[in-house]
Amino acid sequence: MSILEGSIGVMDSGIGGLTVAKEIQRILPHEDILYFGDSANCPYGNRSAQEIAELSRKMLRFLGDRGVKVVAIACNTISTLVDILTPDFDFKIIGIVAPSAAYVVRSGIKRVGLIATEFTVSTGNYDKLIHQLDPEVQVTGKGSPLLAGLVDRGDFNQDDINTEIRTQIDNILSRDPQIRHVILGCTHYPIIGKNFEECYPELSFINPALEQANVVRDYLTERDSLAQEGEGSFTICTSGDPEVYVQVAKRIGMKEPTSTAHIAL
Numbered sequence: 399m400s401i402l403e404g405s406i407g408v409m410d411s412g413i414g415g416l417t418v419a420k421e422i423q424r425i426l427p428h429e430d431i432l433y434f435g436d437s438a439n440c441p442y443g444n445r446s447a448q449e450i451a452e453l454s455r456k457m458l459r460f461l462g463d464r465g466v467k468v469v470a471i472a473c474n475t476i477s478t479l480v481d482i483l484t485p486d487f488d489f490k491i492i493g494i495v496a497p498s499a500a501y502v503v504r505s506g507i508k509r510v511g512l513i514a515t516e517f518t519v520s521t522g523n524y525d526k527l528i529h530q531l532d533p534e535v536q537v538t539g540k541g542s543p544l545l546a547g548l549v550d551r552g553d554f555n556q557d558d559i560n561t562e563i564r565t566q567i568d569n570i571l572s573r574d575p576q577i578r579h580v581i582l583g584c585t586h587y588p589i590i591g592k593n594f595e596e597c598y599p600e601l602s603f604i605n606p607a608l609e610q611a612n613v614v615r616d617y618l619t620e621r622d623s624l625a626q627e628g629e630g631s632f633t634i635c636t637s638g639d640p641e642v643y644v645q646v647a648k649r650i651g652m653k654e655p656t657s658t659a660h661i662a663l
């Protein structure tokens with residue numbers, strides 16, 4: 399596996415961050431992307447803050463040791479801890495919650511649902527970042543203890559997945575029936591975006607992946623660090639089964655990985 403210095407690092411507790419890597423690949427086609435997904439320890443969303451921070455530091459060290467120029471923490475769960483993680487590293491780290499919150503407010507949405515991991519919802523990080531920009535937005539969040547784990551196995555059993563989607567979204571709607579927009583606040587969920595849309599055709603589901611990719615592009619543009627030519631490489635490293643990543647990348651329409659590796663964290 400050859401990794402080029404100056405790659406964009408993308409990390410997630412598992413396969414979910416491929417949804418962000420896909421957008422980076424699309425808007426920055428010359429960039430090399432180095433992805434790390436910690437499927438051996440996924441789901442993170444049912445763990446303590448301390449455990450999540452420890453596992454995340456290992457991933458950040460792995461990426462930092464390979465000379466990344468910036469890291470996008472695709473995982474919402476890890477991103478809620480971005481302020482705690484950032485001081486330990488000398489490269490730029492960009493979380494996903496802030497770009498997502500900014501998008502909601504920019505779009506003028508006044509009542510928004512949030513489906514995410516139990517950890518993400520319990521931190522109140524989405525509420526905080528949205529309210530810093532517009533205190534009047536009403537956020538109704540619900541954590542799913544199951545969905546990320548179901549998706550990360552790469553076993554897209556429609557019945558299990560749809561039952562869990564209905565349980566959690568019904569809960570949100572029972573608390574605020576006027577909601578028409580729901581944030582997919584876990585990177586694993588856009589992979590099964592069609593399931594959400596089929597279960598609730600009247601709702602619009604927000605995938606924050608492109609928002610985060612735009613922030614990465616803006617950061618590199620400001621620093622004059624954008625790759626200007628070449629066909630960007632796409633390296634996948636995971637503590638899980640690389641084949642699941644290859645299949646999911648294909649399922650969501652990404653270009654084929656240049657190389658893959660199993661790495662024990």
Ligand code: DGL
Nearest residue numbers: 411441442443474475585
């Ligand atoms: N993909 C992660 C997120 O965006 C969470 C999945 C997990 O629980 O590990 O929150």
